[in-house]
Amino acid sequence: MQQNVFDKLVAWTRANTLLLDAFSALLLTLVCAGTATATGAGAVLVSLLMCVPLALRRVLPEVSGALVAAGGLLQPVLAGEPQTANLAVLVSLYSLAAYAAPWASRGGLLLGLFGAVVAPARYVWPYSGLASALALVLFIAVLVVATWLLGSLRRASRQNERALLERARLLENERENESRLAATAERQRIAREMHDVVAHSLSVIIAQADGGRYAAAANPAAAAEVLGTISATGRQALADMRNLLGVLRQGPGDERAPQPDAGQVADLVEQVRASGLDVELEVVGGERPLPPAIGLAAYRIVQESLTNVLKHAGPGARARVEVRWDPDALRLGVDDDGRGAAAMVAPSPGGQGLVGMAERARLHGGAVTSGPRPGGGFRVRATLPYASPS
Structure with a gap:
């Protein structure tokens, strides 16, 4: 106060x-x-x-x-x-x-x-003599120089203050630019993967469907074979789309692994707890079925938040995960009592970080907020509507 x-x-x-x-x-x-x-x-x-x-x-x-x-x-x-x-x-x-x-x-x-x-x-000189005058000259000269030096120190202090303010302004602009660039890079990456992974499968489906229309009249067996090809290609396209929404696959050999969803957050918490982090889980409301992409996004947001706790919160930190199944949306919260602002570091190249979590949520019409908690620690809040925006 x-x-x-x-x-x-x-x-x-x-x-x-x-x-x-x-x-x-x-x-x-x-x-x-x-x-x-x-x-x-x-x-x-x-x-x-x-x-x-x-x-x-x-x-x-x-x-x-x-x-x-x-x-x-x-x-x-x-x-x-x-x-x-x-x-x-x-x-x-x-x-x-x-x-x-x-x-x-x-x-x-x-x-x-x-x-x-x-x-x-x-x-002084006319009344007290030369010695007294010289002594007074010396005294006044020292006083003048000392005053001038104090003023010069004040000038240097003001210049340093202006330089620090300018540096803070430039750093803030740089941080905002880096955040915008990171978000743009994430969108570009999603667009590239959508083209590379999905476009080929959809092209095959379209070509097979067009050919099947003409083959059905003359050769029903060939039409059945075309439909089988379309079915197989569609399934592969669905699997590729799920991989695309995952965006990050850290280890080799994960390409055929089942994609996690919100129902597996409890397993994730147990895994992180086994690694040494004191973390508790609270689930509010009844679990409901989610589209695979939204379930994957929820899992990845919690996973990234707990990873940040492990990386940045420091030794002895504790975390709490809340999964709330509200009527309109799935709401997630991850809190820790660690170092707080340290978790706001910029994401490393190729990493998701806070920007990646926000992009995942926005992709499904949701939002992510994050920042230091009052009194210490860091907080992440995510909202994922049950239905993706059309």
Whole structure:
């Protein structure tokens, strides 16, 4: 709570620098002009000339510095003694070093050092001697250089802050671009596999069906053979389509393996638990038959989520899988109490990752959301309607 209030105060301060500088300049002007009245009108004029421009010390630092310098140079002429307004010189010098152009910053330093010589020569040497004047010159010079160095450090800090903000912006743009490219690559991969795996089988079916129409009239036995070919090719096409929707097949020799579905999530959880991850499963509602593609997508989403837990959650992490059979859709949830944001790494080349899970769900009219959990860990939520979009 205190940190939140502090952050708001810092944000308000940064958004109202002109107002704060104007208020500070007004207070300093009232103090300095009030003390200068005892010296005379010239001293009051010098105080006004040196203090009022500080209201613009951050928005127009060069103009503000020039006016303060003019007041400082006129002080030996118009004022009979040093004025409290000399504090404005240090404020202006700091502002020049922190906010002005480099030439103005260096010019302010030179003028400050010049004033360190002129002021003791005008006000100290005639009355206290050369030694006292030299000591004061040294003191003022050190004060001027120290103030200028503090302003330069502030300039470096501001430049570093701007560089970090720019870097964060570029990294955010890069992450968004990589996500878009990953999604595009996933769609292209599905399209390529659809063409390579399915197009040939469908072409054979169409050709056999066209030939069977003419063969049926003259040779019924040939028509039966054509229908057998169509049946066999259709079954193979269905198997190929299921393989296509699987998208990822990690190991060789999996091509003829039965495709898993949502009913096998319990077996998957047992398999992952046997690998050492503490994972529990909760099933809500009664299981219902699903189209093979949707069942495969549900299984793969849970599988990918648990794989991410194994990879990124860290040692000692625990996971929980929820399978909810709602009236309109199958809803899946995978939560863990591990490192959280580490699971948001970009998918490796050829891998599905979070982008692949989202593409699987979108293919069937569903959606996947994922992100760090409050208090630590990572969460994946998926919704798969029972009927694919037409």
